[in-house]
Amino acid sequence: MTTLWDTTGSSVVRALAAARHHTGSVSSGLALTLVAVTDGNLVAEAEQAATAAAAQHPCRLLLVVRHALSAPQARLDAEVSVGGRLGPGEAVMLHMHGRLTLHPESVVLPLLAPDAPVVTWWFGPPPTRIAMDPLGTLADRRITDASRDPEPIEAVRMRAVDYAPGDTDLAWTRVTMWRSLCASAFDSLAGDVRALAVSGEARNPSRALLAGWLQAKLGVQVALEDTPGPGITGVRMAVGDSEVRVTRTDGRTAVLHRTGQPDRVMPLPRRQLSELLTEELRRLDPDEVYAEALATVTGVSGLEERSARRTFVWFDPADPGSVA
Amino acid sequence: MTGAAPRAVTNPLRDPRDRRLPRVPGPCALVVFGVTGDLARKKLIPAVYDLANRGLLPPGFVLLGFARRDWGDGDFEQLARKAAQEGARTEFRDDVWQRIAEATKFVPGSFDDGEAFDRLAKELDELAVTHGTGGNAAFYLSIPPSTFPVVLEQMRRTGMADNAATGAWRRVVVEKPFGHDLASSQELNRLVDDVFTAPDVFRIDHYLGKETVQNLLALRFANELFEPIWSRHHIDSVQITMAEDVGIGSRAGFYEGTGAARDVLQNHLLQLLALTAMDEPVNFDAESLRTEKLKVLGAIALPKDLRSYAVRGQYTQGWLAGQRVPAYQSEEGVAPGSTTETYAALRLDVETRRWAGVPFYLRTGKRLPRRVTEIAVVFKRAPHLPFSGSDVSDLGQNQLVVRVQPDEGVTLRFGSKVPGTTMEVRDVAMDFSYGEAFTENSPEAYERLLLDVLIGDASLFPRNEEVEQSWRVVDPVEALWAEGGKPELYRAGEWGPAAAEAMLARDGRVWRRP
Numbered sequence: 001m002t003t004l005w006d007t008t009g010s011s012v013v014r015a016l017a018a019a020r021h022h023t024g025s026v027s028s029g030l031a032l033t034l035v036a037v038t039d040g041n042l043v044a045e046a047e048q049a050a051t052a053a054a055a056q057h058p059c060r061l062l063l064v065v066r067h068a069l070s071a072p073q074a075r076l077d078a079e080v081s082v083g084g085r086l087g088p089g090e091a092v093m094l095h096m097h098g099r100l101t102l103h104p105e106s107v108v109l110p111l112l113a114p115d116a117p118v119v120t121w122w123f124g125p126p127p128t129r130i131a132m133d134p135l136g137t138l139a140d141r142r143i144t145d146a147s148r149d150p151e152p153i154e155a156v157r158m159r160a161v162d163y164a165p166g167d168t169d170l171a172w173t174r175v176t177m178w179r180s181l182c183a184s185a186f187d188s189l190a191g192d193v194r195a196l197a198v199s200g201e202a203r204n205p206s207r208a209l210l211a212g213w214l215q216a217k218l219g220v221q222v223a224l225e226d227t228p229g230p231g232i233t234g235v236r237m238a239v240g241d242s243e244v245r246v247t248r249t250d251g252r253t254a255v256l257h258r259t260g261q262p263d264r265v266m267p268l269p270r271r272q273l274s275e276l277l278t279e280e281l282r283r284l285d286p287d288e289v290y291a292e293a294l295a296t297v298t299g300v301s302g303l304e305e306r307s308a309r310r311t312f313v314w315f316d317p318a319d320p321g322s323v324a
Numbered sequence: 325m326t327g328a329a330p331r332a333v334t335n336p337l338r339d340p341r342d343r344r345l346p347r348v349p350g351p352c353a354l355v356v357f358g359v360t361g362d363l364a365r366k367k368l369i370p371a372v373y374d375l376a377n378r379g380l381l382p383p384g385f386v387l388l389g390f391a392r393r394d395w396g397d398g399d400f401e402q403l404a405r406k407a408a409q410e411g412a413r414t415e416f417r418d419d420v421w422q423r424i425a426e427a428t429k430f431v432p433g434s435f436d437d438g439e440a441f442d443r444l445a446k447e448l449d450e451l452a453v454t455h456g457t458g459g460n461a462a463f464y465l466s467i468p469p470s471t472f473p474v475v476l477e478q479m480r481r482t483g484m485a486d487n488a489a490t491g492a493w494r495r496v497v498v499e500k501p502f503g504h505d506l507a508s509s510q511e512l513n514r515l516v517d518d519v520f521t522a523p524d525v526f527r528i529d530h531y532l533g534k535e536t537v538q539n540l541l542a543l544r545f546a547n548e549l550f551e552p553i554w555s556r557h558h559i560d561s562v563q564i565t566m567a568e569d570v571g572i573g574s575r576a577g578f579y580e581g582t583g584a585a586r587d588v589l590q591n592h593l594l595q596l597l598a599l600t601a602m603d604e605p606v607n608f609d610a611e612s613l614r615t616e617k618l619k620v621l622g623a624i625a626l627p628k629d630l631r632s633y634a635v636r637g638q639y640t641q642g643w644l645a646g647q648r649v650p651a652y653q654s655e656e657g658v659a660p661g662s663t664t665e666t667y668a669a670l671r672l673d674v675e676t677r678r679w680a681g682v683p684f685y686l687r688t689g690k691r692l693p694r695r696v697t698e699i700a701v702v703f704k705r706a707p708h709l710p711f712s713g714s715d716v717s718d719l720g721q722n723q724l725v726v727r728v729q730p731d732e733g734v735t736l737r738f739g740s741k742v743p744g745t746t747m748e749v750r751d752v753a754m755d756f757s758y759g760e761a762f763t764e765n766s767p768e769a770y771e772r773l774l775l776d777v778l779i780g781d782a783s784l785f786p787r788n789e790e791v792e793q794s795w796r797v798v799d800p801v802e803a804l805w806a807e808g809g810k811p812e813l814y815r816a817g818e819w820g821p822a823a824a825e826a827m828l829a830r831d832g833r834v835w836r837r838p
Contacts, residue, residue: 176344177379183337184348184382188458217336252419256383261456264383267376267420279344289342 001081009107012078016092016111019082030089032284033060033113037104037135038123040067045273046123047086047093052274054087057281060113061091064104064135069317071098076107102316105134117141117284121277125149126169129162132315140308143280145170146205156205160300165286165308171205172290173276175232177268178210181246182235185256191240193218199225200232207232212297213289231270349778351384352460352493353451355444357475358467359389359400359430363499368466369404370411371770376424377414378767380775384456386427390444392434400430413768427455435471441478448484452492459492462526462777469501473515480519487521495524497777500591501582502527505802506795513788526777527791531592531697532784533769536732537599540699543726543734545604550724553703555678560721561831563685563700564596565838567692569644571816572666576657584668585636588688590798592697594621595786596728597684600699601674610782614790621793625673626800632830634801635812635823637667639691642816649691649816665811666690669824670801671831683831687824691816696838697728711747718750723836733757 002015034054038046043065054061063086079086079093086093092111096104112118119141122133126144130136146169149155159169196214200207202224210232211222227233234247241259246268248254254268291303316322338345354372356364375381389400405425409416431447433440452459463485465475479485485494498516503509516525531537544550553559566588572579579587598617605612627633641651652658652666667689674684703722716739723737734756742748767775776784812821819837828834 173344176346179337180345180348180379181383183335183345184350186335186337187350214337217339253423258456262454264456265426266383266423267379267417269417269419283343287344289339289344 001079001084004078004080007076007078009076009110012076012080012092012094012107013110015078015080016082016090019080020090023082030060030113030116031058032117032119032281033062033111034281035062035064035108035118035120035135035139036123037064037066037120037133040065042123049123049273049277050121051085051087051091053277053281054089054091056278059089059119059281060111060116061086061089062108062111063091063093064108065093065095066101066104067095067097069098069101074098074100076100103134105138108135109138112138119143119281119284121280123148126155126159128158129313130164130167131162131310131313134312137310137312140166141280141284142167143170143277144168147171147174152203152205153208156208156294157298157300160294160298160303163291163294163300163303164306164310165288165291165304168280168287168290169205169209169294170273170276170280172209172287172293173279174206174271175210175213176279177271178232178235178246179213181254181256181266181268182214182237185237185244185246185258186239189237189239189242189244191242193220194238194240195223195236196220196238197223197225197234197236198232199227199234199236201229202226204229204231208297209290209293210235212295213293216292216296346378346380347775347779348380348382349775349780350460351382351456351458352462352778353386353388353448353455353457354462354464354774354778355388355390355448356464356466357390357435358465359391360393360403361466364464364466365403365407366411367768367770368464368774369407370413371768371774373408373412373416373421373424374414374768374771375775377412377417377420384458385424386429386451386455386457387424388429388431388444388447388451388461390431390433390440393430393432395430395432397428397430401425401428404428413771435467435474435478438478438481441482441484445482445484448490459490460494461492462495462497464497466499469503469512472498472512476515476519485519487524493524493780494520495526495777495780496520497526497528499528501586502591502791503795504582504586506792506799509788509791509795513791517788522788523782525788526773526782526785527787528770528773529591529595529786530769530773531728532595532786533771533773534728534732536726536728537596538784539732539734540599540726541608551604554701556680556682558703559682560702560704561683561685561833562597562600563687563702563836564593564600564698565686565700565836566592566688566697567695567819567838568688568690569692569695571639571649571652571691572655572658574656576655580658580662580664583636583665584688584690585665585670585798585801589668589670589686590794591786591791593686593688594624594794594797595790596699597624597672597674597686598790600701601679601684603678608783610785610787613783614787617786618789618793620674620676621790621797623675623679624793624797625675626797627671627673630800630804633671633827634804635667635669635821635827636665636805637669637689637814637821637824638662638664638811639666639689639816640813642691642818644691644693644817651816652691663805663810665805667692667811667814667820667824668801669820669827671827672797683833685828685833685835687820687835689814689820692819693817694838695730698838699726699728700836700838701725702833702836711749715747716749718748720751725836731757 036050075097077095117140120139121143146155198211215222230251245257256264451457483489602616669687672684701724719739725735739749740752812823814821
């Protein structure tokens with residue numbers, strides 16, 4: 001591992017090349033570059049999740065830590081590791097201070113693995129408009145997390161307004177196991193869908209997306225029921241003359257109840273951040289099913305017709321009137 | 325490698341564009357015969373746990389054990405829990421196990437006990453109601469092949485193998501050996517296919533569940549780069565190796581009558597050969613893959629001079645990995661003067677336009693220097709080298725090596741200039757490594773194959789015709805060896821007997837050191 005204090009982007013590029021030669025693994029599998037964007041408070045958590053995900057998908061990991069914009073001097077500190085603390089692959093931790101936090105692409109661009117897809121993941125409140133973050137415009141895939149926004153339901157709507165193919169949100173990733181369970185239950189149901197309901201915390205963005213998905217696929221309005229949680233606590237589907245209910249009140253195990261059949265219990269744990277990120281990195285093409293669910297729950301239309309490329313929009317938080 | 329539940333087509337929640345939803349089988353029971361055996365404890369039960377932990381088992385899943393033990397459900401659950409704790413690849417979580425434990429059943433009985441099978445049939449019917457399995461069941465025969473007839477007969481008698489009679493699907497999983505020659509495998513196939521319908525019979529060759537073997541298909545058929553040179557025009561020869569550093573352990577009873585050719589070459593190596601040599605399948609469903617593999621297996625020809633191109637060996641005492649190891653003849657349970665081979669090497673030709681004149685060299689052995697399985701495709705030399713002879717004296721033949729295990733990945737060997745002021749060319753290797761660091765959490769072969777059985781996807785399972793074609797290749801070799809003579813001796817810790825080196829030297833080639 002190499003640590004560089006008060007350094008430049010070019011020095012980091014040289015240090016990474018040197019580390020690669022030093023370990024002898026000059027070529028290995030490299031499927032993508034993962035750019036993880038976070039701030040000083042969340043760096044440990046982001047590092048742990050990104051490292052675990054990097055252990056399953058061969059990638060170059062660039063951890064961009066944005067420190068205070070107000071720092072008097074723009075400054076870059078870096079840590080380069082190949083096959084070390086930051087996972088089995090190549091990893092660079094970049095601490096940015098002051099005005100440099102507005103120009104992180106100047107350091108990141110030369111560090112991207114040649115011609116490999118770029119995935120940017122924001123760990124922290126998602127950007128309101130991804131086009132305002134240069135690390136978003138250079139990515140092929142963008143991963144946000146609406147649940148980290150102070151107003152998560154509004155954040156989901158923002159994701160629809162701002163959507164471009166290639167965007168996904170971890171609030172959507174969190175409902176995969178719920179969706180799998182619903183699809184399995186539906187396999188053995190026949191008849192018209194009479195009623196649908198999803199219950200959970202009112203401010204839970206995953207509940208909104210699960211409801212959006214069911215409504216988009218089954219064409220029936222989904223009732224939302226508020227409970228204390230944690231997270232999503234249940235789904236109810238009335239189809240033909242039977243009813244299926246899945247309830248999970250402890251955030252760990254679910255009970256599947258179906259008319260005329262014994263109740264069945266199965267594990268349905270809330271997954272860790274690293275597992276969610278790993279699922280995201282499996283596929284790098286646009287998630288059309290997410291777009292449908294997002295459009296349905298927010299009422300914003302035309303998501304899939306949008307261009308996958310965003311044009312960078314300059315914005316200076318120190319000068320709010322600066323949007324071009 | 326598609327294959328979702330039949331209802332999936334009509335389920336609006338299953339969108340083909342939705343790549344996140346895992347493939348989850350419909351409700352069913354997995355019935356394991358021989359639950360106390362090594363395979364069940366070390367591979368099968370851990371695989372069931374891992375599937376559950378990954379959320380890949382349906383809500384209506386039941387694990388049912390059958391063995392000659394005076395046990396209740398709880399005793400079996402204890403054994404299974406211990407097996408899962410010791411063998412699972414994913415983290416052991418009590419609440420996940422608790423769900424499996426609630427749906428774990430045990431039926432005691434011996435294979436000739438008709439009453440026990442009546443109880444089993446009844447239990448399966450009851451599970452349809454009490455656990456919502458829908459009556460579906462997969463029977464895993466983790467038992468010696470000699471007991472197959474009696475078990476299958478019991479299944480036939482009780483009607484528990486009959487899809488129509490039970491109104492559900494009933495499948496059977498069979499482990500190798502699939503017979504010991506063509507006649508016995510035909511007999512076995514007739515027996516199994518008689519009781520179950522042919523598409524419901526799943527023969528497990530765990531090599532086909534390995535990621536790298538499936539990756540061979542991706543490498544060949546997803547790229548423009550390799551397929552155009554994948555023929556006699558550019559390929560000189562192919563070497564397929566499966567080496568083990570271990571001896572026979574406690575398996576002398578099985579191994580004495582079997583030997584390396586029947587144990588490994590007939591199934592694993594010929595399957596790898598088929599995947600390497602086959603033409604592009606129309607698509608990746610079971611039927612199309614089988615069609616292409618069968619074409620290759622059917623086109624395999626043995627050398628005319630079989631005596632020179634089929635080498636068998638047996639290890640003598642030697643040193644391996646810093647330890648002294650005994651000779652095969654001194655292993656417990658081995659008859660003195662045994663002629664069972666622990667090493668087999670064989671040249672085969674595939675008589676098609678694509679492969680005419682390209683020899684396929686297959687070898688397998690025990691007590692070789694290290695455990696390694698690989699497919700090495702050796703290319704011809706460039707037709708013209710505009711360098712002086714001494715400049716390229718270090719240049720070998722280009723190779724593409726698929727490393728099946730360990731250290732899964734692909735290696736490409738090609739010539740490169742030695743840095744310096746003179747033009748010298750030598751071989752270098754470029755590695756693609758989906759290294760162990762990247763695959764430790766990827767599913768184990770048994771996990772993948774078990775899931776495929778429960779889903780009903782047969783693309784990774786050899787069908788009976790493939791097994792029979794493979795015996796057609798191996799039988800003449802076994803017959804030749806049975807005529808007399810003894811295996812060539814090699815020291816434990818060596819790469820096989822000298823005769824194997826001589827066999828390639830005769831063709832002007834050498835074995836690659838894996």
